[in-house]
C-alpha cells in the first residue's frame with residue numbers, strides 16, 4: 223500500500239513537471255512578453271533593460287528552473303494586462319469557480335446516480351426509455367446553448383433567476399462564498415445546471431449500464447435465492463459493485479467540470495478563473511494562462527490520487543493484495 | 553414414493569410447463585413435468601445439458617428469468633401453492649423454506665462484502681435475531697460446514713477463500729434459516745474433481761442431520777448413485793423416468809435411461825456426455841412429435857412417432873414409454889423410417 227502511494231506520488235510529480243515544461247514554453251516563447259508589457263512608443267533600449275531585469279536573457283534551463291521554483295510557491299509573475307501578481311488574481315477568482323464546480327458535480331451525482339439506478343433496474347419501463355432519450359439530448363446539446371436556453375426561460379421570460387454574476391457573496395477570510403445568502407444561492411442554480419448537465423447524463427448512462435451488467439451476475443441471482451429484500455439487493459449488493467467505475471469517471475469528470483467551467487462562466491458572466499482565463503487569452507496574457515494551466519493540472523492530479531485511494535475503501539480485493547494470503551484448503 | 557404416499561409431500565410439482573416466447577414462436581423448455589419430494593428425501597435430477605433441469609429448479613424457487621415464464625401447472629410446498637404468489641411473499645419463502653445452491657461458488661458470493669456480512673444479512677432477513685445473535689449463528693454455521701478458525705475467517709472476503717471453501721460458505725448461506733428443501737443445481741460441477749466428493753458428502757451429511765430435503769441436479773451419475781433416494785431423468789424438457797435410485801441405475805425401464813446408465817463413471821469423474829446413445833437431444837425448436845426420444849430410440853415403434861407417452865408404471869419405476877402400455881409400441885420401425 224505504501225509502495226503504491228509512493229509510486230502514485232512520483233507519477234503525479236512527473237505529470238506536473240511535464241505540464242510545467244509546456245507552461246514554461248508558452249510563457250517564454252509564445253509571443254514576446256516584453257511587447258505585451260510595454261507601449262508602442264517604448265524605445266529599444268528601454269526594452270532591453272526590461273528584458274535584462276526580468277531575466278529573459280538567461281539560458282533556457284535556468285529560466286525553467288526559476289519558473290518551476292516560483293510556480294511551486296504560487297508565484298507566476300505579473301499579469302501583462304493588469305500588472306498585478308498572477309497568483310493573487312487567480313486566488314481571488316478561485317472560490318467562484320470551485321463553488322460553481324462543486325455544485326455542478328453534486329447536481330450531476332445526486333441526480334445522475336439515482337436516474338442511472340432507476341433506468342438500470344427497470345430498463346423496459348417507458349419512463350426509463352424517456353430518460354434515456356432525454357439524456358441523449360443532454361449529451362448532444364452544446365453547453366453554451368443550454369446556458370442560453372436556461373437564461374431565456376428562467377431569467378428573461380419567467381424572471382425567476384438572475385442571468386449573470388454571483389449575486390451576493392460573503393467573505394470568509396480570503397474566500398468569498400455564495401452559500402450564505404439567498405441571492406448567492408439563486409445565482410448558483412442555472413450555472414450549476416448548465417455546467418453539470420453533460421456530466422449528469424454521462425454518469426446516468428454509466429451507472430445504468432453497470433447496473434444492467436451487475437444485475438445479471440450470479441451473486442445477485444444468489445442474493446435473490448437467499449430471499450434478501452429488493453432494497454438490500456439493489457442499493458446494497460448491486461449499487462456497491464457499480465461504484466469502482468463510477469468513482470473513476472466521477473473523478474475524471476470533476477476535473478473536466480473545473481476545466482470546462484470556462485464556457486459556463488463566460489455565458490453567465492461568472493467571475494471565476496475560467497472567465498479570467500478567457501480574458502487572458504484575448505490579451506495574450508501568457509503568465510495568467512500558464513498559471514491557470516498548471517493549476518488545472520494540479521487539480522487533476524490531486525483528484526486522481528483521491529480516486530485511487532477510494533478504490534481501496536470500496537474493493538477489498540485491492541486492499542489485501544500482498545496482504546492476507548489466499549487460504550486454500552478443501 | 554419411498555417415504556410413504558400417505559404423507560403430504562414436502563414439494564409437489566404438477567404438470568409444470570415453462571415457456572419462452574420468441575419471435576419465431578413459443579419454445580416449450582419444460583413440458584408437463586410432475587414429481588414430488590418427501591420431507592428429508594434426496595431427489596436426483598439427471599439429463600443431458602439443455603434437458604430443462606435448471607429451469608425446473610428456477611421455476612420452483614420462483615426465479616425464472618424473463619421472458620421465461622411458468623405457462624402451466626402448479627408447484628406446492630407443504631400443500632400450499634407457491635408458483636402464483638406475489639413477489640414479496642415468494643421472497644420470504646426463498647432462503648427461509650427453500651434454499652438454493654448454484655453451480656459456481658466463485659461467482660455466487662458478492663466480492664465486496666465479507667462472508668460474515670452476507671451470512672448475517674441472510675439470517676436477519678429470515679429470523680428475528682439481534683446482530684450479535686446472528687453473528688453467533690453465522691459462526692456456528694461456518695463451523696458446521698467445516699471452515700477452520702470460523703471466528704476469524706468470518707470477517708474475510710470471498711477472494712480469500714479457495715473454490716471448495718467458498719462452496720462450503722454457499723452451503724452455509726443456503727442453510728441460514730434451516731429451510732425444509734434445498735435446490736442444488738450442479739453444486740460441484742465448477743469445482744476441482746478432488747474436492748467434489750467432499751462437498752457432496754458434506755451436503756449429504758448436513759441435510760440428513762437437519763432433515764432437509766434436496767433436489768440435486770447433476771451431470772454426475774456417480775454422485776446420484778451415492779447420494780439420491782430417488783432419481784428423475786429428464787429428456788428434452790420432459791420426464792423420461794422416475795423411481796428409486798437402485799432401480800433407475802441398475803434396472804432402468806426407459807430406453808433413454810438404459811443408454812444413460814450404460815456406463816456409470818466412478819464418483820467424481822465428470823462426463824458432459826452422459827450417453828452411449830447415437831445422436832443428440834433435439835433443439836427446442838425441433839422436438840419430434842410423439843415420444844421426443846423416438847429418432848434415437850432402438851425400440852421405437854409406429855405409435856412412438858405419433859402419440860406422446862405419459863409416465864406409466866414400468867416395473868418398480870415409472871417411465872414415459874409405450875413399451876409399458878398394454879398395446880406396446882405398435883409395429884416396430886426401422887431407424888430410417890423413424891428418422892424420416
Ligand SMILES: Nc1ncnc2c1ncn2[C@@H]1O[C@H](COP(=O)(O)OP(=O)(O)O)[C@@H](O)[C@H]1O
Nearest residue numbers: 572579581600601602603604605606607608836
Ligand atoms: N432465455 C432463454 N431463451 C430461450 N431458451 C432458453 C433460455 N434459457 C434457457 N433456454 C433453453 O431451455 C432449455 C433448458 O435449459 P436448462 O434448464 O438450463 O437445461 P439444463 O439445466 O438441463 O442443462 C435449453 O434448451 C435452453 O436452450
Ligand code: SF4
Nearest residue numbers: 843846849856873874
Ligand atoms: S415411447 Fe417409443 S420411442 Fe419413446 S422411449 Fe419408448 S419405445 Fe422409445
Ligand SMILES: [Mg+2]
Nearest residue numbers: 602605606607
Ligand atoms: Mg443447468
